[in-house]
Amino acid sequence: MDSEWNPSKTKQAIARAFRPGQQKVVYVYQLLATGTLEEDKYRRTTWKEWVSCMIFSEAFVEDPSQWQAEKIEDDVLREMVEEDRVKSFHMIMKNEKASTG
Template identity: 45%
Template sequence: MHGKIDQKQRQSLLYAFNDPNSQAKILLASTKACSEGISLVGASRVVLLDVVWNPSVERQAISRAYRLGQTKVVYTYHLITQGTTECAKYCKQAEKDRISELVFSSKHNENDKTKGSAAVTDDQVLDEMVCHDNLKDMFEKIIYQPKEKDLFENFGL
């Protein structure tokens, strides 16, 4: 699905993807096509292949899977090639996001940290891929909830 698709075809694709009885299991869509006005409650994975400068645009696209009616745990992946300009762009974007959280939210308060501690972090699909003989070599590093020091250490910045 891309941003230039007509409204009727777009709605048809979304309905088929979100229908639990549908055979549609994968929806490939651009970040721009998913940043406004759609719900992807049929999703259990969001895989981001592109990096945008504005972290809020990315959050909007990811949030399409977190809508009323969502019954699945949704995992988000960023597929980034190490040593590319995309990698540096992602690190800058993550740094902007962290600064924004420090300035505009209360997430850094101790009371808020205990509220989110029950979140699910284990992804069996990812674990199976990492352990699979034919796939394990394509994973150099897996970073969960990157922190500033992790970004600099893991991506060599």
């Protein structure tokens, strides 16, 4: 999934992957390489999303970096990360899409 400048477009793309009545969880991964335009885009859109949450939501997240996945559940992705210890991939973001009713 290519990163977008507008966080709403990313949310919309994730929502399209989830179908009504679907039983399985949908995972979306964004792999970012250090020092690239994609990394800059991700930081800016994360900041936009954080500001939006602060303005339009009662929930407050102190640090947007806390939105990153804490553990990797995909075996192929885990192997990629374990192989690449020189930090060319430094951040993995996982979004779970659950039915919001």
